[in-house]
Amino acid sequence: MQVEIITPESNIYSGEAISVRLPGLDGSFQILNGHAAIISALQGGSVKVELATAFEREETTSAMIQDDKSNDKLLHIDIKGGVAEMQNNKLIVLAE
Numbered sequence: 011m012q013v014e015i016i017t018p019e020s021n022i023y024s025g026e027a028i029s030v031r032l033p034g035l036d037g038s039f040q041i042l043n044g045h046a047a048i049i050s051a052l053q054g055g056s057v058k059v060e061l062a063t064a065f066e067r068e069e070t071t072s073a074m075i076q077d078d079k080s081n082d083k084l085l086h087i088d089i090k091g092g093v094a095e096m097q098n099n100k101l102i103v104l105a106e
Contacts, residue, residue, distance in 0.1 A: 011043045012100040013059060015087060022072045022087060022105070023059065030101055031058040032094050045096050052092045057103065059085040 013030060015022040031040045033055025041048070064082040067075075078084035092105035 015103045026062040
């Protein structure tokens with residue numbers, strides 16, 4: 011699935027993922043490839059992205075992205091809150 015994580019200041023991450031774990035208002039939940047359409051409010055916490063391929067940090071990579079040293083296909087991004095929308099196999103996270 012295509013994933014975009016955006017803040018008012020910048021585009022944090024854009025790419026392919028297998029799954030994304032999000033901090034929902036009623037608890038953490040996971041979105042997988044092919045998930046049904048959903049819109050959800052998010053609370054502060056960590057967004058965990060499981061990538062389809064290994065992550066390679068570049069000069070333009072956001073400082074908000076934390077690599078998982080034990081697994082090069084996992085990313086962690088701390089957010090203060092926001093909204094997530096999954097539709098047509100594309101997840102957009104508007105985060106603070």
